[in-house]
Amino acid sequence: MPIPEGKIGKAIIDKYLKSEKWEESYILCTSELRRISKYSGLNFNEVLDLPYSLYLLYRKESWIDSWNRTDEGREFLKTLWRLQQTKADIKKIREFQQGKEAKFCH
Template sequence: MPSYPGGETEKAAYDLATKGEKLVMDYLNISIFDVQEMPIDLYLFFMREAYIHGNMRTKEGREYLENCRRMEQTKPDRKKIRKKIQEQKREG
């Protein structure tokens, strides 16, 4: 699942044992038995897709996904760095 440090906002009193299965069931409109028969790589793919799809529906979810994407980056965005430095030079 996409995630980043500090990205989880609240901890529930109870944890769901079948949260992933429920995501896939609702996303694909299939039964839990169909999910359990699914190959693991396909299940993980659809769980990720369902999680992203759910987050894309809200502003907070899109912000969360953008933060996840940003935290996955391994190379600097040189254009943005140059732009920020130029803005700082103009200001001060």
């Protein structure tokens, strides 16, 4: 899944996937199967019979597809993508530096 492990993943979950205490008692065991089934058109048994690599692909693709359906979901995916970037955005850094220099020049 695209959510990182560890402290960063926990922070993302705490910020974007908030749940109330009562909701923890009603977690669905087959929600992932249902999402994959709706995405792929396969029934539950067909999903369970998929080769593991194909199951993981459908799991990831259906997860992304479900977030892509709303503006808030797309913003969430954009945040995840940004957090996974390891190279500096030189263009944005230069824009930021020029903005700071403009403030000091006045």
